[in-house]
Amino acid sequence: xxxxxxxxxxxxxxxxxxxxxxxxxxxxxxxxxxxxxxxxxxxxxxxxxxxxxxxxxxxxxxxxxxxxxxxxxxxxxxxxxxxxxxxxxxxxxxxxxxxxxxxxxxxxxxxxxxxxxxxxxxxxxxxxxxxxxxxxxxxxxxxxxxxxxxxxxxxxxxxxxxxxxxxxxxxxxxxxxxxxxxxxxxxxxxxxxxxxxxxxxxxxxxxxxxxxxxxxxxxxxxxxxxxxxxxxxxxxxxxxxxxxxxxxxxxxxxxxxxxxxxxxxxxxxxxxxxxxxxxxxxxxxxxxxxxxxxxxxxxxxxxxxxxxxxxxxxxxxxxxxxxxxxxxxxxxxxxxxxxxxxxxxxxxxxxxxxxxxxxxxxxxxxxxxxxxxxxxxxxxxxxxxxxxxxxxxxxxxxxxxxxxxxxxxxxxxxxxxxxxxxxxxxxxxxxxxxxxxxxxxxxxxxxxxxxxxxxxxxxxxxxxxxxxxxxxxxxxxxxxxxxxxxxxxxxxxxxxxxxxxxxxxxxxxxxxxxxxxxxxxxxxxxxxxxxxxxxxxxxxxxxxxxxxxxxxxxxxxxxxxxxxxxxxxxxxxxxxxxxxxxxxxxxxxxxxxxxxxxxxxxxxxxxxxxxxxxxxxxxxxxxxxxxxxxxxxxxxxxxxxxxxxxxxxxxxxxxxxxxxxxxxxxxxxxxxxxxxxxxxxxxxxxxxxxxxxxxxxxxxxxxxxxxxxxxxxxxxxxxxxxxxxxxxxxxxxxxxxxxxxxxxxxxx
Amino acid sequence: xxxxxxxxxxxxxxxxxxxxxxxxxxxxxxxxxxxxxxxxxxxxxxxxxxxxxxxxxxxxxxxxxxxxxxxxxxxxxxxxxxxxxxxxxxxxxxxxxxxxxxxxxxxxxxxxxxxxxxxxxxxxxxxxxxxxxxxxxxxxxxxxxxxxxxxxxxxxxxxxxxxxxxxxxxxxxxxxxxxxxxxxxxxxxxxxxxxxxxxxxxxxxxxxxxxxxxxxxxxxxxxxxxxxxxxx
Numbered sequence: 001x002x003x004x005x006x007x008x009x010x011x012x013x014x015x016x017x018x019x020x021x022x023x024x025x026x027x028x029x030x031x032x033x034x035x036x037x038x039x040x041x042x043x044x045x046x047x048x049x050x051x052x053x054x055x056x057x058x059x060x061x062x063x064x065x066x067x068x069x070x071x072x073x074x075x076x077x078x079x080x081x082x083x084x085x086x087x088x089x090x091x092x093x094x095x096x097x098x099x100x101x102x103x104x105x106x107x108x109x110x111x112x113x114x115x116x117x118x119x120x121x122x123x124x125x126x127x128x129x130x131x132x133x134x135x136x137x138x139x140x141x142x143x144x145x146x147x148x149x150x151x152x153x154x155x156x157x158x159x160x161x162x163x164x165x166x167x168x169x170x171x172x173x174x175x176x177x178x179x180x181x182x183x184x185x186x187x188x189x190x191x192x193x194x195x196x197x198x199x200x201x202x203x204x205x206x207x208x209x210x211x212x213x214x215x216x217x218x219x220x221x222x223x224x225x226x227x228x229x230x231x232x233x234x235x236x237x238x239x240x241x242x243x244x245x246x247x248x249x250x251x252x253x254x255x256x257x258x259x260x261x262x263x264x265x266x267x268x269x270x271x272x273x274x275x276x277x278x279x280x281x282x283x284x285x286x287x288x289x290x291x292x293x294x295x296x297x298x299x300x301x302x303x304x305x306x307x308x309x310x311x312x313x314x315x316x317x318x319x320x321x322x323x324x325x326x327x328x329x330x331x332x333x334x335x336x337x338x339x340x341x342x343x344x345x346x347x348x349x350x351x352x353x354x355x356x357x358x359x360x361x362x363x364x365x366x367x368x369x370x371x372x373x374x375x376x377x378x379x380x381x382x383x384x385x386x387x388x389x390x391x392x393x394x395x396x397x398x399x400x401x402x403x404x405x406x407x408x409x410x411x412x413x414x415x416x417x418x419x420x421x422x423x424x425x426x427x428x429x430x431x432x433x434x435x436x437x438x439x440x441x442x443x444x445x446x447x448x449x450x451x452x453x454x455x456x457x458x459x460x461x462x463x464x465x466x467x468x469x470x471x472x473x474x475x476x477x478x479x480x481x482x483x484x485x486x487x488x489x490x491x492x493x494x495x496x497x498x499x500x501x502x503x504x505x506x507x508x509x510x511x512x513x514x515x516x517x518x519x520x521x522x523x524x525x526x527x528x529x530x531x532x533x534x535x536x537x538x539x540x541x542x543x544x545x546x547x548x549x550x551x552x553x554x555x556x557x558x559x560x561x562x563x564x565x566x567x568x569x570x571x572x573x574x575x576x577x578x579x580x581x582x583x584x585x586x587x588x589x590x591x592x593x594x595x596x597x598x599x600x601x602x603x604x605x606x607x608x609x610x611x612x613x614x615x616x617x618x619x620x621x622x623x624x625x626x627x628x629x630x631x632x633x634x635x636x637x638x639x640x641x642x643x644x645x646x647x648x649x650x651x652x653x654x655x656x657x658x659x660x661x662x663x664x665x666x667x668x669x670x671x672x673x674x675x676x677x678x679x680x681x682x683x684x685x686x687x688x689x690x691x692x693x694x695x696x697x698x699x700x701x702x703x704x705x706x707x708x709x710x711x712x713x714x715x716x717x718x719x720x721x722x723x724x725x726x727x728x729x730x731x732x733x734x735x736x737x738x739x740x741x742x743x744x745x746x747x748x
Numbered sequence: 749x750x751x752x753x754x755x756x757x758x759x760x761x762x763x764x765x766x767x768x769x770x771x772x773x774x775x776x777x778x779x780x781x782x783x784x785x786x787x788x789x790x791x792x793x794x795x796x797x798x799x800x801x802x803x804x805x806x807x808x809x810x811x812x813x814x815x816x817x818x819x820x821x822x823x824x825x826x827x828x829x830x831x832x833x834x835x836x837x838x839x840x841x842x843x844x845x846x847x848x849x850x851x852x853x854x855x856x857x858x859x860x861x862x863x864x865x866x867x868x869x870x871x872x873x874x875x876x877x878x879x880x881x882x883x884x885x886x887x888x889x890x891x892x893x894x895x896x897x898x899x900x901x902x903x904x905x906x907x908x909x910x911x912x913x914x915x916x917x918x919x920x921x922x923x924x925x926x927x928x929x930x931x932x933x934x935x936x937x938x939x940x941x942x943x944x945x946x947x948x949x950x951x952x953x954x955x956x957x958x959x960x961x962x963x964x965x966x967x968x969x970x971x972x973x974x975x976x977x978x979x980x
Binding site: 386388394395397403404406407410411413414644646647650651652653654655656657740741743744 | 794803804824827828831832838842848851854859880882884885898
């Protein structure tokens with residue numbers, strides 16, 4: 001005979017429809033989002049991984065001052081590599097920069113995503129993402145240097161899945177920097193002015209391990225440097241334009257999995273608490289069933305059935321949503337940041353396990369443990385409603401507060417377990433909310449700081465010393481070195497040699513040593529008197545400097561020293577300099593001598609890009625956090641009312657008004673919620689700070705100061721309070737609905 | 749007339765499953781009267797008590813206290829009626845489990861502008877020594893005394909007791925009955941006590957016997973017995 005208790009399940013489901021719907025929606029949305037993300041991620045990673053072979057992606061590239069001669073190519077190819085010309089030219093396109101390549105036939109092939117590849121000299125195929133982010137489409141005419149070209153198609157260049165214009169950049173730029181291909185004739189028409197003599201190489205026999213690759217590429221670099229003046233050397237494993245996408249998608253995956261499992265465990269505990277409440281309410285029934293011979297296991301299975309059914313259903317619906325609607329939403333987030341080739345959705349057994357089997361198992365384990373413990377009492381204890389495991393507790397003596405205050409405190413003590421879970425849940429929700437609110441604010445703050453602390457409106461970098469008539473312009477020298485690698489990614493450090501009486505960077509160099517930018521100071525926890533070691537980018541030459549202090553220059557990781565020391569350190573002549581700081585544009589220097597100009601837009605590239613890449617994601621996170629707030633507060637506060645329904649009913653009989661009962665029961669929960677919010681905001685701030693720091697240390701060169709404006713905390717508190725306001729209204733309605741007959745039915 | 753119950757009818761269900769629980773019940777009580785409502789299970793005595801208490805509604809008839817009819821009252825007014833006039837004692841005590849003895853009695857005190865002095869009442873109830881204990885640390889008799897304390901601290905005009913000794917042993921039951929009689933005597937509260945214990949009728953001023961929803965007998969005792977004299 002079938003277990004007759006099964007018949008209770010639909011009734012229990014209907015009776016607790018609100019609770020199950022909230023949990024179902026929360027789980028289905030979370031699982032759907034994670035499933036969609038994992039499917040999109042896995043499908044795109046597969047397309048990305050396959051692109052290495054499919055599009056014959058280089059093993060690395062290097063750049064020479066001049067075009068390589070046949071002898072030089074021959075000498076380099078002796079290192080068991082094949083070289084391919086990969087020349088390019090950077091052209092202004094309005095305020096943006098387009099890196100233009102001739103069409104590729106052998107290496108770093110192009111994926112055509114829309115339209116046609118260019119066939120005539122007045123056509124250009126531009127990167128799909130650049131087009132999206134700048135509102136361009138096939139058929140539009142765009143300026144490319146002094147030319148006007150028609151967009152014939154939208155493409156993805158396999159060696160530019162991430163738009164790093166320079167490999168040492170802190171962040172890619174998917175808005176103001178793009179790549180494009182033109183016909184060979186059109187490319188030739190650009191001339192040789194500004195042409196980059198870049199060569200891609202492919203190993204004849206690819207190194208099998210990263211260590212081997214490092215060794216082989218090191219040897220290759222020495223060989224190239226020996227035969228030609230090398231200006232850039234980027235093996236594929238260090239090429240951010242190629243590697244960043246894969247690494248970022250990998251770390252995003254871990255983040256989403258962590259999000260899912262944390263949430264499932266929280267929901268499992270919410271289920272656990274609600275089940276315990278049900279067991280308290282049904283103690284008499286359980287005692288009778290146990291006394292009649294029902295086994296503990298049968299009751300555990302009975303009480304676990306609905307939570308597990310809801311989880312399974314939510315997982316299945318979530319997966320359907322994930323594979324259909326949400327996959328495209330998540331893929332869209334990647335397509336907004338990365339220039340990826342077309343992908344095909346792949347069925348992922350791993351994603352299914354991660355979003356269905358594991359949540360189900362987590363729910364099963366947590367519920368089983370809670371139920372096993374709750375149902376381990378003897379039948380007589382259930383019949384007597386004596387469900388306290390410990391000896392009868394003594395009442396905590398309370399100070400002589402007002403009656404209402406003591407009543408509320410008693411309710412808080414009674415529900416400490418619930419409020420504990422609420423605290424954990426709110427910590428998590430507030431962490432998400434803080435992430436959603438703070439990241440844009442941190443970036444805005446960083447952008448403001450960078451703008452505010454610019455050395456000069458214009459920083460000219462020259463190819464050789466050249467005079468200017470501009471009197472306010474001040475000479476300086478600069479170059480870049482690298483930190484010596486350790487646990488974290490190597491950082492590029494900009495070294496500045498300054499005039500001792502510099503008006504742009506007023507520093508006191510009476511002592512021997514260097515000042516470091518505040519980003520460098522914060523990131524590496526430097527102190528006055530520390531010794532820092534830096535090295536040449538492609539060589540082993542090392543330099544040691546003593547730190548004199550920090551200088552407020554958040555834009556880059558930099559050190560500042562006297563110009564004389566700079567010249568001594570790098571063996572330059574007495575009159576050497578290679579740049580000007582100036583607040584007005586220099587018009588009397590020939591462009592041929594100018595290597596580059598750093599203006600505000602260059603320094604704020606990082607924050608602008610992060611804003612664009614993560615902006616829409618942040619809204620999603622904020623919305624999700626608020627939904628989580630509402631769901632957790634509702635589910636856990638509702639239990640407080642349910643647990644006390646007999647007492648509430650009794651107070652109604654005695655003549656308490658609904659308002660007074662609300663002041664007793666809702667205000668208690670309100671106090672607990674306020675405390676939880678007050679604790680979770682600073683804890684969330686601290687935890688996010690640790691995560692933020694680790695993320696930047698591990699994944700990015702450079703530094704962003706983690707500084708959250710106080711208004712964000714106010715916004716978080718307001719979001720929490722408003723969410724609870726909605727819940728409090730629902731609770732009040734629930735109190736109104738508690739019938740007076742409840743006290744007549746239930747025995748204490 | 750202090751309490752007037754006129755033509756009260758109440759039925760549950762409809763059609764064939766309709767059960768007439770109260771059939772045209774009439775009853776009048778003077779202030780300070782001690783009335784025992786007797787009857788077997790299903791006779792409608794608890795339903796009548798709940799209607800008088802304003803926690804259940806009648807299908808017909810009315811209840812009036814000092815001429816104030818409950819049938820005309822809104823929900824809010826009914827709440828104020830319970831608050832102002834009534835004290836309730838149940839068989840199962842219905843104490844608030846997470847409040848201690850003193851606080852449970854304060855739940856009642858809060859509702860009155862001039863409640864009894866709580867420490868005096870605790871002493872009267874014999875609970876002063878136990879005032880910091882939670883209900884689950886008390887015996888059944890102590891819990892019921894606490895529940896009586898909660899009901900009477902606000903000086904109710906009417907004390908409604910629904911089988912107050914139903915869950916207690918003989919000795920404790922007599923203790924509780926004695927306490928209720930003292931309350932009636934000392935605070936001049938009108939007491940309406942539902943019981944199926946026939947022996948208790950001897951301590952009342954008035955005895956009302958219900959059967960099948962109708963009043964079968966309604967009489968005044970010529971002489972009242974002291975609780976100590978009761979036996980069953």
